[in-house]
Amino acid sequence: MDPPVRVTADIGVTLDGFGAGPRQCLERPFGDLDQAPLHAWMFDRADESPEEIAGILEAKAYVMGRNMFSPDRGPWDLSWRGWWGEEPPYRAPVFVLTHHPRPPLEMTGGTTFHFVTDGLDSALQQARAAAGDGTVAIAGGATTINAALAAGVIDELRLHVAPYSSGLAVGAVPHGGSRLFDDVPVLGLVPVSARSTPHVTHLTYRRP
Amino acid sequence: MDPPVRVTADIGVTLDGFGAGPRQCLERPFGDLDQAPLHAWMFDRADESPEEIAGILEAKAYVMGRNMFSPDRGPWDLSWRGWWGEEPPYRAPVFVLTHHPRPPLEMTGGTTFHFVTDGLDSALQQARAAAGDGTVAIAGGATTINAALAAGVIDELRLHVAPYSSGLAVGAVPHGGSRLFDDVPVLGLVPVSARSTPHVTHLTYRRP
Numbered sequence: 299m300d301p302p303v304r305v306t307a308d309i310g311v312t313l314d315g316f317g318a319g320p321r322q323c324l325e326r327p328f329g330d331l332d333q334a335p336l337h338a339w340m341f342d343r344a345d346e347s348p349e350e351i352a353g354i355l356e357a358k359a360y361v362m363g364r365n366m367f368s369p370d371r372g373p374w375d376l377s378w379r380g381w382w383g384e385e386p387p388y389r390a391p392v393f394v395l396t397h398h399p400r401p402p403l404e405m406t407g408g409t410t411f412h413f414v415t416d417g418l419d420s421a422l423q424q425a426r427a428a429a430g431d432g433t434v435a436i437a438g439g440a441t442t443i444n445a446a447l448a449a450g451v452i453d454e455l456r457l458h459v460a461p462y463s464s465g466l467a468v469g470a471v472p473h474g475g476s477r478l479f480d481d482v483p484v485l486g487l488v489p490v491s492a493r494s495t496p497h498v499t500h501l502t503y504r505r506p
Numbered sequence: 507m508d509p510p511v512r513v514t515a516d517i518g519v520t521l522d523g524f525g526a527g528p529r530q531c532l533e534r535p536f537g538d539l540d541q542a543p544l545h546a547w548m549f550d551r552a553d554e555s556p557e558e559i560a561g562i563l564e565a566k567a568y569v570m571g572r573n574m575f576s577p578d579r580g581p582w583d584l585s586w587r588g589w590w591g592e593e594p595p596y597r598a599p600v601f602v603l604t605h606h607p608r609p610p611l612e613m614t615g616g617t618t619f620h621f622v623t624d625g626l627d628s629a630l631q632q633a634r635a636a637a638g639d640g641t642v643a644i645a646g647g648a649t650t651i652n653a654a655l656a657a658g659v660i661d662e663l664r665l666h667v668a669p670y671s672s673g674l675a676v677g678a679v680p681h682g683g684s685r686l687f688d689d690v691p692v693l694g695l696v697p698v699s700a701r702s703t704p705h706v707t708h709l710t711y712r713r714p
Contacts, residue, residue: 313695314687315523461711465692479522484673487521492700492707499700501707503669
């Protein structure tokens, strides 16, 4: 029998592996590169991928990097309440990795953002405790998922590959974006499934 | 009706997009990194991917980069007759990109290697003429396919993704390998199909 999947990770990436460009934000992850609608499959084309979207939202607790909550990296402007509107889709505790403490932020519909200043291990531990028997989902971005891959804590990795190459790795200059698998040592996974829609390719892998 | 597919490209890559490591050769594309059997799906596990392998071998002419024929980049040692044995699987003309002229090399079974010193456009033109109504296949490696993607000449791109991350993009040092989509400007493709076996994920894309 396969071991239970307790920690999942979902991320939208380009064909060349970028989860975000140099000017990171969720709405326009590649800044001016409107040619790369990385997240169209979740929004405009959500009808094509109902199961994959439901798979993200069935977790009982989430961990996310700060960029997934806020465009800034400095101390908090407490009037900023996240990218997700007053009723975020998570409907569960969300543990946001940050260097700056902030009190928990309770939103409408069951989502509460908790701000974790002592690292990924601590965030995962708190998320596992909050999830009980349910799944913990690492919600991105690439930097956070890379750290979790390197730490070996992801049971199931789900890539949602947009059919675009970002053009960020042109020339020898640093790309400035966030690329999946950067700084992850050699790692073998097990392919579980692959499915294409006209706007995205969903790939699921498990830990061996 | 879709336009006909006249130029295809196949390449095996790691999850992080590498077609070869720093010490490039076909048999051990990642040098000492035996954890990354990039081409197992074509050899030891060929029974899992008969249609994908047949798809590569149905072309009527091929274009390949020099590393796909030889481990060296200098002038030719004429005793070297390629990685592919005396009866290569291509059974068609193969146009090898090189900086060093060499007479054509006729092998057993229908394969003749032609050595092209005036670039990708010339090699493609010669391959199209040789293929007649048939398909021209760009057989790799990543550097050659990147040049063809940047030139917009590939009708169908078929990725064969081994379930390994290479660990080559750790730290800020140059990776030294060949990475698909490096130096390719922003590019949109159309997902056609996706299929997983236990050892590889086959992804097919077309030009819009």
